[in-house]
Amino acid sequence: MSCRYRKLAVGAVLLSGGLFLACSGEDGVSPTQRYAVGGTLTGLQGGAVVLQNNGTDVLSLTADGDFQFSTTLPPGSAYNVVVASQPAGQECEVSNGNGTVSQADVTNVTVACQPATYSVGGTVAGLTGAGLVLRNNGGDDLSIATNGGFAFATRLTSGSAYSVEVTTQPSGQTCAVTGGSGTVAGADVTSISVACSENLYTVGGTVSGLGSGSVVLQNNGGDDLTVSGNGAFTFGSPIPDSSGYAVTVLVQPAGQVCSVSAGIGTVGGSDVTDVTVDCADAYTIGGTVSGLGSEPVVLQNNGGDDLTITQDGPFTFSTPVADGSGYDVTVIGQPSVRTCVALTGVGVVAGADVTSIQVTCNADALSNRIAFHSDRDSDFEIYLMNPDGSNVVQLTDNTFDDYWPVISPDGTRIAFWSGRDGNQEIYVMDADGSNQTRVTNHGAADRQPAWSPDGERLAFYRVVNGTTEIYTIKPDGTGEIRLTDNAFDDEEPAWSPDGSLIAFMTNRDGNNEVYVMNAADGSNPQNLSNNPGRDGKPDWSPDGSRLLFDRNNTAVDPNWLGDAEVMCMNSDGSGQVRLTIDTSGFVDTQPRWSASGSRLVFNSDRVADGTNTELYVGRTNNCTGITNLNRVTFSPAKDAAGDWSP
Numbered sequence: 001m002s003c004r005y006r007k008l009a010v011g012a013v014l015l016s017g018g019l020f021l022a023c024s025g026e027d028g029v030s031p032t033q034r035y036a037v038g039g040t041l042t043g044l045q046g047g048a049v050v051l052q053n054n055g056t057d058v059l060s061l062t063a064d065g066d067f068q069f070s071t072t073l074p075p076g077s078a079y080n081v082v083v084a085s086q087p088a089g090q091e092c093e094v095s096n097g098n099g100t101v102s103q104a105d106v107t108n109v110t111v112a113c114q115p116a117t118y119s120v121g122g123t124v125a126g127l128t129g130a131g132l133v134l135r136n137n138g139g140d141d142l143s144i145a146t147n148g149g150f151a152f153a154t155r156l157t158s159g160s161a162y163s164v165e166v167t168t169q170p171s172g173q174t175c176a177v178t179g180g181s182g183t184v185a186g187a188d189v190t191s192i193s194v195a196c197s198e199n200l201y202t203v204g205g206t207v208s209g210l211g212s213g214s215v216v217l218q219n220n221g222g223d224d225l226t227v228s229g230n231g232a233f234t235f236g237s238p239i240p241d242s243s244g245y246a247v248t249v250l251v252q253p254a255g256q257v258c259s260v261s262a263g264i265g266t267v268g269g270s271d272v273t274d275v276t277v278d279c280a281d282a283y284t285i286g287g288t289v290s291g292l293g294s295e296p297v298v299l300q301n302n303g304g305d306d307l308t309i310t311q312d313g314p315f316t317f318s319t320p321v322a323d324g325s326g327y328d329v330t331v332i333g334q335p336s337v338r339t340c341v342a343l344t345g346v347g348v349v350a351g352a353d354v355t356s357i358q359v360t361c362n363a364d365a366l367s368n369r370i371a372f373h374s375d376r377d378s379d380f381e382i383y384l385m386n387p388d389g390s391n392v393v394q395l396t397d398n399t400f401d402d403y404w405p406v407i408s409p410d411g412t413r414i415a416f417w418s419g420r421d422g423n424q425e426i427y428v429m430d431a432d433g434s435n436q437t438r439v440t441n442h443g444a445a446d447r448q449p450a451w452s453p454d455g456e457r458l459a460f461y462r463v464v465n466g467t468t469e470i471y472t473i474k475p476d477g478t479g480e481i482r483l484t485d486n487a488f489d490d491e492e493p494a495w496s497p498d499g500s501l502i503a504f505m506t507n508r509d510g511n512n513e514v515y516v517m518n519a520a521d522g523s524n525p526q527n528l529s530n531n532p533g534r535d536g537k538p539d540w541s542p543d544g545s546r547l548l549f550d551r552n553n554t555a556v557d558p559n560w561l562g563d564a565e566v567m568c569m570n571s572d573g574s575g576q577v578r579l580t581i582d583t584s585g586f587v588d589t590q591p592r593w594s595a596s597g598s599r600l601v602f603n604s605d606r607v608a609d610g611t612n613t614e615l616y617v618g619r620t621n622n623c624t625g626i627t628n629l630n631r632v633t634f635s636p637a638k639d640a641a642g643d644w645s646p
Helices: none
Strands: 037-041 048-055 059-060 065-068 078-085 089-097 099-100 105-117 120-125 132-136 140-144 148-151 161-168 173-178 180-183 189-198 205-207 216-219 223-227 230-234 244-251 256-259 264-266 270-285 285-290 297-301 306-309 313-316 324-334 339-343 346-348 354-361 370-374 383-384 403-405 413-418 427-432 446-453 460-464 467-473 489-495 501-506 514-519 534-541 546-550 565-570 590-594 600-603 613-618 627-631 639-644
Touching: 037 078, 048 089, 048 189, 078 105, 089 132, 120 161, 132 148, 132 173, 148 446, 189 546, 205 383, 216 256, 216 270, 230 590, 244 256, 285 324, 297 354, 306 313, 324 339, 324 354, 346 460, 370 403, 370 613, 383 403, 403 446, 413 446, 413 489, 427 446, 427 460, 460 489, 467 489, 489 534, 534 590, 546 590, 590 639, 600 639, 613 639
Parallel strands: 037 105, 120 189, 205 270, 285 354, 403 639, 514 534
Antiparallel strands: 037 065, 048 059, 048 078, 078 099, 089 105, 120 148, 132 140, 132 161, 161 180, 173 189, 205 230, 216 223, 216 244, 244 264, 256 270, 285 313, 297 306, 297 324, 324 346, 339 354, 370 383, 370 639, 403 413, 413 427, 446 460, 460 467, 489 501, 501 514, 534 546, 546 565, 590 600, 600 613, 613 627
């Protein structure tokens, strides 16, 4: 402890009473001891760093080493050392700069200086995609998710070079850097600009087969392009990456029809060049209407080209069809008092205008209706409905079962079989259910009638001595002819459109197969399906080129997923194609062609409970597969045996 005033030499003096005389001030009061605040400065490279203690005591330092503030502090006083002014080009940082003075000088404050560093950054604009990554000086990566300011994590000293680039482009965009290279000049770099824009790609392809005219193409409903020659084409408006394109023909060339392939898709990071436009000579579709009367009929070709006809005579659709393409003429609008039927309305254009379609109108005939049997009123009766299942009409109503309705070729009559007279026999009635007349009267069971194409005879099968055989008979019950006579079962006859053949099911080869024989006398039977499973219920296409039938392969093929499926084959048995494929073991059976040959109806128990059959309607697509398949009956009963009117 030091004295404030030192006028007397310090010594050991004995006073009376043995007391030690301590130093004191002139006033006799002990002074308060004070202590200095300081420490060490390191790393200073020129210039001066200005420190400040407790906001008032300022100290300027120009060299490394120990330092001490001039103002001392009594014990218990707080001190707070900070950098008041940095040296040029450096950054100094204080450690141990806060505390309380105790009974000694403060000497552990440290001030460490190092060269100053600055951030490198700028602004991103136009970013909409994900995944943008920037890089500085080949290594400092920065992921950018949104527009706005950015700065790299690594700071640089003044005089250091920087070089900013895009190392990963965002999805669907390209970003460009402006002002990305330079030298740090004693301040943060904030001037780098990153501008992003959508990637745009062209859509195009190739035109072939175009004659002397021009075809107008269109993309996405608006970008029109006129093409006057074969070869490559490209639409004028590029579109963003990942966006869709849809190329269509807006205007057909004179005398030709052009079709687009691979015209719909999504841009995938490059120009689209694989759209193909194939042009071919085109021909008109038409024919003759007869029996129309005073009200118009509306025809349609290939599901879209509608034509209203107001009088008998020739007609021609306005839209030509390319050579080699199919046509499918149907009646979509009937006169109120007549029913019109399009005969030979399905075919393929073969290098000439089609003029052979015959549309005949009859005041009594059914058109575009489906007859079927159902037990929806507790026993089986015959019903009619529209192909979409609407407008259901019950034609028979008795306490016995009526089955298997088949509509005559002219649409005016329906044949069926019934047990109403104590035995199963063939019956015929008018299309409205009136005039129900018994045709066969044999005493045995007669079932499953089929009309000849001229409507003059009915084929059916009869139970004879424990087997079933096929017969034909006139609708008035006369002229019965037996066609088969053997120890096997011959059933389910179906007359070919030209009347020369009858397809039927038989087990004469050990399992059920689809055969054909001469319709006149049953001669020359031939196995068409020739399959180890069960094949049956054949039905001819309207042009006679194909047969629908059903097959059950479960017993011989473990991969056959289902109890029965709908099949199609050529009329000689070749080209067998499976049309229905279900994986739940349901039964799809008894297919029947529509009068145009473009659709079919069949039974299936694929409904939720899997116990009752319902009727389904779909498009056959020339036997390549069923599309537009719809369930058309929804009763809790068994609806089956659908047959189309002409």
